[in-house]
Amino acid sequence: MSVYTLALESSCDETSAAVLKDGRLVLSNVISSQVPIHQKFGGVVPEVASRHHIEQVIPVIDKALIDAGITLNDIDHIGVTYGPGLVGALLVGVAAAKGLSFATGIPLVPVHHMEGHIFANFLANPELEPPFLSLVVSGGHTMIVHVKGYEEFHILGQTRDDAAGEAFDKIARVMGFPYPGGPHIDALAKEGNPEAIEFPKALSEEGNYEFSFSGLKSSVLNYLNSKNLKGEDINKADVAASFQKAIVDVLVEKTRHAAKALGETKITVAGGVSANKGLQVALETMCKEEGFTYYKPSGILSTDNAAMIGCRAYYMAQAGKFSDLHLNAKPNVPIGAVSWVEAE
Numbered sequence: 001m002s003v004y005t006l007a008l009e010s011s012c013d014e015t016s017a018a019v020l021k022d023g024r025l026v027l028s029n030v031i032s033s034q035v036p037i038h039q040k041f042g043g044v045v046p047e048v049a050s051r052h053h054i055e056q057v058i059p060v061i062d063k064a065l066i067d068a069g070i071t072l073n074d075i076d077h078i079g080v081t082y083g084p085g086l087v088g089a090l091l092v093g094v095a096a097a098k099g100l101s102f103a104t105g106i107p108l109v110p111v112h113h114m115e116g117h118i119f120a121n122f123l124a125n126p127e128l129e130p131p132f133l134s135l136v137v138s139g140g141h142t143m144i145v146h147v148k149g150y151e152e153f154h155i156l157g158q159t160r161d162d163a164a165g166e167a168f169d170k171i172a173r174v175m176g177f178p179y180p181g182g183p184h185i186d187a188l189a190k191e192g193n194p195e196a197i198e199f200p201k202a203l204s205e206e207g208n209y210e211f212s213f214s215g216l217k218s219s220v221l222n223y224l225n226s227k228n229l230k231g232e233d234i235n236k237a238d239v240a241a242s243f244q245k246a247i248v249d250v251l252v253e254k255t256r257h258a259a260k261a262l263g264e265t266k267i268t269v270a271g272g273v274s275a276n277k278g279l280q281v282a283l284e285t286m287c288k289e290e291g292f293t294y295y296k297p298s299g300i301l302s303t304d305n306a307a308m309i310g311c312r313a314y315y316m317a318q319a320g321k322f323s324d325l326h327l328n329a330k331p332n333v334p335i336g337a338v339s340w341v342e343a344e
């Protein structure tokens with residue numbers, strides 16, 4: 001008999017609901033984005049995000065069920081993002097999922113947002129199975145994760161300061177682009193020379209899988225300020241291309257070395273920054289050089305969406321990882337934390 005998952009995602013500025021069949025077949029994936037609302041503030045305003053999640057959550061769930069052609073009666077479990085993210089935003093999805101679970105008796109599965117991003121790869125690549133290495137790059141996180149099995153994650157290293165997406169957004173902002181800036185830098189970088197300016201690459205010694213992007217950010221800001229003070233022209237395309245190269249080189253080289261050190265030959269990428277064309281090309285090239293197989297989520301599966309949460313929820317449900325109704329939003333929870341009710 002088929003297993004149907006209903007999933008909810010509301011950790012940041014997308015309200016999303018999805019229905020999956022047997023964990024990997026997406027029957028619906030409805031996303032209500034608040035990007036245009038937050039754009040005028042230059043970033044996500046948490047209180048505004050919470051209010052819009054409240055308005056959107058029920059219509060989005062209704063649409064996901066209608067698009068999938070099923071009703072709540074057909075659903076076997078409800079997966080919901082409980083962290084990490086903005087606490088007020090997370091609470092809306094968690095409260096909605098708990099309400100549905102309480103009213104219907106459908107079991108609740110508490111999903112970690114970043115584990116969801118990694119599992120987007122299973123939706124985009126039906127043949128993919130663990131173990132593999134995952135480069136996780138989003139607006140809030142940057143890390144290399146060894147996915148040893150569906151329930152076994154080992155973080156090799158993460159960022160000490162800014163996440164890669166955060167660095168993209170901050171630099172884009174000072175260059176005059178609207179939020180989120182990553183895609184704008186990506187587009188502009190295609191027209192520039194990535195070798196034009198040498199920006200620093202922190203912690204690049206072999207065997208170090210941690211990241212740091214705050215020095216790079218300061219260096220780009222200093223470069224722009226000093227050009228402005230001297231009244232010199234700035235070639236924005238060259239700045240975008242050189243900045244992007246500095247980030248991409250670090251991400252790709254650390255992934256290469258981690259995979260070689262572990263003897264892992266399957267590489268996946270996850271999170272919003274995985275949409276970056278420069279990163280995709282560089283990862284693909286590195287994987288060809290090393291004889292690795294490269295997997296990536298595409299389109300809406302790379303940024304925040306509920307289908308990826310549903311895929312993670314399906315495997316957790318298979319492993320018996322359910323939550324009771326005491327589930328709460330956790331803004332800072334690490335990957336692999338125990339979020340389910342453990343058997344006595």
Ligand code: KG4
Binds near residue numbers: 139164186273
């Ligand atoms: O995973 P995501 O949708 O949300 C978080 O969980 O953070 O990632 C959003 C981040 C933003 O920082 C955005 O600028 C970045 O992903 N991003 C990109 C691109 N598309 C989205 N960064 C660089 N190049 C892109 N094409």
Ligand code: ZN
Binds near residue numbers: 113139303
């Ligand atoms: Zn995300």
